Amino acid sequence: MAPVIKTVNLTHLYGEKTLFEVTAIINVSIEIEKGEFVGIIGHTGSGKSTLIQHFNGLLKPNSGKVLLDGKDIWESRESVRSARFKVGLCFQYPEYQLFEETVYKDIAFGPKNMGLGDDEINTRVRRAAGYVGLSGEQLEKSPFDLSGGEKRRAAIAGVMAMEPEVLVLDEPTAGLDPRGRDTVLGLIKEYREQTGSTVILVSHSMDDVARLASKALVLNKSEVAMFGPVDEVFSHGRELMKMGLNVPEVTRIFMGLRDRGLPVSTSVYTCEQGRRELLRLSGEVSP
């Protein structure tokens, strides 16, 4: 089966042939399979946002290709438009895109643009509101009357309501308090379990990626530095730290233990794994 998203030598420059030319991504060739949960991590300015805007045809590559289900996005006008709906992209700080009179209408904006019937729109809006935990009462409010976290969830629902094959979220937890962060991450996880769709999560929190994703893509200075299963990527802790990225806090603890001479594995990246590793160790040390 063809991968859902495949890029071939994707390169993008901003302001090409001007004094202000910036290379945002160079030669990115990756394949994302159906149903995978990919975390994209990298320093600010490493090209994460640029890369994901190629997945739904918002940006046109300067060279290279983007294939959706094996077909080039830029083949025709129609293929670009269908890419917009196949790949749902939720930008960073998506609450700034809210504009309608009611939350309901705002969530319905995407499905309406798809040309769906009223009944279908209604089911989709209610379903999306369910994923993000907005009540029927909140749907009738003005989006500007919601709290910060609720606004964020309403905006995410606006993308989910298009029921895209691939859901891409650009730093969905940026600027939220810890509780808001947990809520958003939880609902993304739930959404994926319920719909089984492919999810791509851009984040600079390694802990979030470690907790949720099955694969991790590391971007460094516009290039792909690593791409593989999460445990494999986090086992290269020192290289990640050299790129100025933090490894998950648990991993750092275990790297510290290892440095102090304890025979622990350093490919521990969630608390649960850490607990098991410690139990294994204590069993070893004092039987």
Next chain:
Amino acid sequence: MIRDITIGQYLPGNSVLHRLDARMKAVLTFFFIIVIFLCKNFWSLGLMIAFTLLFTAISKVPLRMMLKSLKPIFVILIFTAVLNIFYTDGGRELFGFWKLSVTDKGLYTAGFMVIRIICLITGSSLLTYTTTPTLLTDAIERLLSPLKVFKIQVNTLAMMMTLALRFIPTLIEETDRIMNAQKARGADLESGGFIKRAKALIPILIPLFVSAFRRAYELAFAMECRCYRGGEGRTRMKQMKLKARDLGAAFLVAALFCGVFFLNYRFKALI
């Protein structure tokens, strides 16, 4: 696309023109523009062109950027040229067709006008290319400060101008972002008739206004927190002092002034 809009754009650099006192630059640009309209024949106009080229060379602004600043007025240039060619009375007829006739005087006038406009745009672009918007408003504020006697709040006006200039790039960036976010939800901005397109702007304009107001409130709040309470009695972090190079520049422009007067007087006026 929307990022291509460039208003009062500054090109970072370290030429003598960049380092000139902004007040002096503003005043000299003003005189430079006056001189352009004092030229009466091709000799003085030639001197004008020579000085324009000289200043461009000193500024080290790439010729490409200079041409770019002329691009928006290309239509105006053509229009001016055509009008002058056909609607100038008198002179020797070179050729004619239908009711129109082209005279030597018409051609001269057209050429004159086009060159004047080019010099005008080049001169004023040099000012904005080599002066940051902040310095420029600062300079304008100081130059206008005598107006205080008429109870005009020059500092407030200057602060408003500085803030407006400061937020142009921010708002352009914001527009770009919102447009992308709505496009990702399938908004179609490119097709349909006038009404459909105007309607398609609503999802972009509303968030844009909301965010502009939010930014304005935040900024006002931040300014108040740092004890801003209008311009009265504020001192400056950066003092502006005239240096030798500023006098040199003034001298150059004065020389241009005298040269143009001399050439106007020495040779016959064309128009």
